Amino acid sequence: MPGKILIVDDEIHIRMLLEQTLEDLEEEHGVTILSASNGEEGLSLIKREKPDVVFLDIMMPKLNGYEVCRRIKDDPTLSGSLQIVLLTAKGQEVDRRQGLELGARHYMTKPFDPDEVLATARTLLGIPR
Template structure:
């Protein structure tokens, strides 16, 4: 069954770049790409749509990525959601904190589109 990927980032150009990066999965595997522009909206979509993978920024208005990640892990209905924190915060302490909160991976911006695509394929268990 095809999966769903949610991109949560307050910067429109990052959301668009990630959508472009992941569009091959839409075309080749019928994966649905969803977007949200802040943590609160992202959490609402996660609760409603149950995406298989979330690319989550940390520094956002209303609810930051750490808060979203922690909320997801504490909610048994969505706690199995795969989260990749994708952020400009490149300090080791930030990476460690994100992983402790339950993120599957911690990736920094600027990102390599090929790495994003391969990571999504691995997590969604799509054929190469």
């Protein structure tokens, strides 16, 4: 069962690296990879495309990742099966706790390990290794 992954990060190099990291899922399993450059655009894509997994930065213009999480959590049409992975430079425990309380399933810090990102995406989409 192919799924959809949305990458939301304001840094183009991070988005490109994540897309390259996840491209095997696209090529081998038919997973659709989408991306957005800020929280507002990301939330719009979430509402329209209904991705299965979102890799979400916290520090972004327009809407930060915490606010995106909050709006998803407050919208019962979005919060059901959507799995959010916060991927951020904010590595303090208080940041991690806040993200998880707002509905994120996972919290990863930058710089990230591409193998860990790929493994996380596979697990969340139910794709065997």
